[in-house]
Amino acid sequence: xxxxxxxxxxxxxxxxxxxxxxxxxxxxxxxxxxxxxxxxxxxxxxxxxxxxxxxxxxxxxxxxxxxxxxxxxxxxxxxxxxxxxxxxxxxxxxxxxxxxxxxxxxxxxxxxxxxxxxxxxxxxxxxxxxxxxxxxxxxxxxxxxxxxxxxxxxxxxxx
Amino acid sequence: xxxxxxxxxxxxxxxxxxxxxxxxxxxxxxxxxxxxxxxxxxxxxxxxxxxxxxxxxxxxxxxxxxxxxxxxxxxxxxxxxxxxxxxxxxxxxxxxxxxxxxxxxxxxxxxxxxxxxxxxxxxxxxxxxxxxxxxxxxxxxxxxxxxxxxxxxxxxxxxxxxxxxxxxxxxxxxxxxxxxxxxxxxxxxxxxxxxxxxxxxxxxxxxxxxxxxxxxxxxxxxxxxxxxxxxxxxxxxxxxxxxxxxxxxxxxxxxxxxxxxxxxxxxxxxxxxxxxxxxxxxxxxxxxxxxxxxxxxxxxxxxxxxxxxxxxxxxxxxxxxxxxxxxxxxxxxxxxxxxxxxxxxxxxxxxxxxxxxxxxxxxxxxxxxxxxxxxxxxxxxxxxxxxxxxxxxxxxxxxxxxxxxxxxxxxxxxxxxxxxxxxxxxxxxxxxxxxxxxxxxxxxxxxxxxxxxxxxxxxxxxxxxxxxxxxxxxxxxxxxxx
Numbered sequence: 001x002x003x004x005x006x007x008x009x010x011x012x013x014x015x016x017x018x019x020x021x022x023x024x025x026x027x028x029x030x031x032x033x034x035x036x037x038x039x040x041x042x043x044x045x046x047x048x049x050x051x052x053x054x055x056x057x058x059x060x061x062x063x064x065x066x067x068x069x070x071x072x073x074x075x076x077x078x079x080x081x082x083x084x085x086x087x088x089x090x091x092x093x094x095x096x097x098x099x100x101x102x103x104x105x106x107x108x109x110x111x112x113x114x115x116x117x118x119x120x121x122x123x124x125x126x127x128x129x130x131x132x133x134x135x136x137x138x139x140x141x142x143x144x145x146x147x148x149x150x151x152x153x154x155x156x157x158x159x
Numbered sequence: 160x161x162x163x164x165x166x167x168x169x170x171x172x173x174x175x176x177x178x179x180x181x182x183x184x185x186x187x188x189x190x191x192x193x194x195x196x197x198x199x200x201x202x203x204x205x206x207x208x209x210x211x212x213x214x215x216x217x218x219x220x221x222x223x224x225x226x227x228x229x230x231x232x233x234x235x236x237x238x239x240x241x242x243x244x245x246x247x248x249x250x251x252x253x254x255x256x257x258x259x260x261x262x263x264x265x266x267x268x269x270x271x272x273x274x275x276x277x278x279x280x281x282x283x284x285x286x287x288x289x290x291x292x293x294x295x296x297x298x299x300x301x302x303x304x305x306x307x308x309x310x311x312x313x314x315x316x317x318x319x320x321x322x323x324x325x326x327x328x329x330x331x332x333x334x335x336x337x338x339x340x341x342x343x344x345x346x347x348x349x350x351x352x353x354x355x356x357x358x359x360x361x362x363x364x365x366x367x368x369x370x371x372x373x374x375x376x377x378x379x380x381x382x383x384x385x386x387x388x389x390x391x392x393x394x395x396x397x398x399x400x401x402x403x404x405x406x407x408x409x410x411x412x413x414x415x416x417x418x419x420x421x422x423x424x425x426x427x428x429x430x431x432x433x434x435x436x437x438x439x440x441x442x443x444x445x446x447x448x449x450x451x452x453x454x455x456x457x458x459x460x461x462x463x464x465x466x467x468x469x470x471x472x473x474x475x476x477x478x479x480x481x482x483x484x485x486x487x488x489x490x491x492x493x494x495x496x497x498x499x500x501x502x503x504x505x506x507x508x509x510x511x512x513x514x515x516x517x518x519x520x521x522x523x524x525x526x527x528x529x530x531x532x533x534x535x536x537x538x539x540x541x542x543x544x545x546x547x548x549x550x551x552x553x554x555x556x557x558x559x560x561x562x563x564x565x566x567x568x569x570x571x572x573x574x575x576x577x578x579x580x581x582x583x584x585x586x587x588x589x590x591x592x593x594x595x596x597x598x599x600x601x602x603x604x605x606x607x608x609x610x611x612x613x614x615x616x617x618x619x620x621x622x623x624x625x626x627x628x629x630x631x632x633x634x635x636x637x638x639x640x641x
Contacts (some may be wrong), residue, residue, distance in 0.1 A: 008178055010572070011574070018457065030328070043594065045321045045333075052318070055310050100553050115540065119536045125536075137537060141541070151548045153547070153548075
């Protein structure tokens with residue numbers, strides 16, 4: 001049987017790495033009352049990370065032992081990431097970051113409008129409708145959240 | 160009567176918007192009730208809690224975005240039914256099961272509230288620990304595909320729950336001196352990200368059918384077909400309502416946990432467990448009956464002992480004190496008439512729920528008839544604003560993004576999402592009770608197994624996992640096919 005490096009291996013490595021990281025980070029945690037480790041803040045995360053490492057090893061071994069049919073290989077995953085559609089995901093993630101970092105500068109109204117306009121433009125909404133829908137969403141949110149329920153909206157320097 | 164119905168209408172509206180929870184709906188209503196007679200105010204509060212919990216299931220079913228945390232489990236089969244063109248049947252079942260679950264919950268409240276409350280009060284740290292583990296074990300049951308991947312997701316969820324100030328010692332864990340992380344990771348932004356935003360990512364990745372409506376099917380459900388389904392699932396409705404009510408009666412365990420546990424129990428007891436997660440009616444009936452039944456359950460400790468069963472009853476208790484009422488055992492003697500009125504309001508609210516719920520479904524489906532690309536943009540911005548509104552924090556918007564991407568990747572590599580949420584919800588309950596229990600016993604684990612209720616819970620846990628192998632062995636012994 002031909003063995004390839006597959007997604008089960010990646011998941012296994014991720015688990016071992018995450019478990020190891022948690023164990024590393026909890027080294028500096030204080031011990032519990034009367035030096036009893038079980039009551040300390042590190043006890044529970046440590047137990048979890050040991051279990052996670054064990055499960056990760058099992059998952060990795062499963063990837064090696066299993067019939068490779070139906071399991072995506074690294075090559076398949078890489079091919080998927082290089083597809084143009086993947087750019088849309090990156091763009092959306094970037095728009096989220098734009099929103100988080102700029103809303104306190106540009107204000108809720110401008111940032112939200114820009115965010116909605118770009119999202120709908122990428123999703124193929126015609127320009128005129130896009131201008132209209134972005135405005136409607138904005139007004140609805142301000143009215144429902146801001147005015148009706150007096151839920152605070154992100155505020156910025158401008159609006 | 161009019162404010163009561165208006166409040167219930169508000170519940171439909173608030174519950175259906177991601178980020179605006181049932182707790183928030185109740186909190187919004189309470190200030191409006193202070194000048195009213197206690198029963199009028201309580202009617203509004205009771206009504207709004209039932210309708211908002213139900214309404215949370217509408218976007219969960221049609222868009223895979225839970226309106227409230229209690230709708231998380233309703234996504235699993237509800238959304239799959241929508242994908243199969245049976246979304247209207249799913250919400251119709253959801254509505255009727257919510258009303259039946261609510262009704263059963265209130266009936267249990269009327270009939271056995273003192274006895275059940277006494278039982279709930281026998282739960283100490285040892286029992287709560289096993290209860291949490293029992294809830295967590297549901298993740299292995301509800302997971303589709305690889306059980307190991309389900310366990311991985313569950314452990315990651317519990318690990319995420321350990322971020323923030325440690326409740327027992329006050330020590331900041333994994334916070335990296337970040338003040339936002341000190342408060343921990345809220346499960347509402349995580350849930351919005353994992354289920355809602357990951358679905359947006361998936362749609363954007365595929366870029367298919369962007370100009371068609373999210374909801375293409377006609378919203379027409381024949382009463383006969385719904386009645387038939389309900390008739391053949393009578394036992395399941397009763398079972399889920401009882402499970403939901405019992406979980407709701409335990410202080411600290413709310414409608415969200417009740418829905419997940421009821422889903423897990425339903426799958427475990429089903430003749431066709433393999434259909435769960437593929438859009439089966441049982442997968443819709445169980446969580447939706449349980450989450451509304453849990454509301455009745457949460458009133459049991461609240462009314463009988465003045466202990467809140469969940470966040471909603473915590474607000475209710477505050478409101479009752481503002482009305483000059485003292486929840487506790489004496490309320491059944493001093494305010495017997497009011498208690499009876501509360502029970503009546505709970506029962507009648509289920510009738511209003513059916514009517515207003517039906518109108519709510521009609522209203523929301525109109526919105527979901529917009530082209531997919533417009534609805535996706537709407538989900539995005541409502542998710543952002545909803546996540547921000549929980550704690551007025553842009554950090555939570557970042558959490559939505561991180562878990563949205565995580566959910567997208569997890570689904571790509573076939574790791575189930577629900578166990579992560581379950582781990583996040585139950586993690587603090589398990590850790591706190593395990594550690595306090597161990598401190599009490601100076602590290603001795605035996606009391607976790609020697610008390611009657613904790614031992615019973617442990618046995619249930621063992622049976623739950625050992626049942627399948629036992630069944631196989633028995634079938635071999637008695638010569639039947641497994």
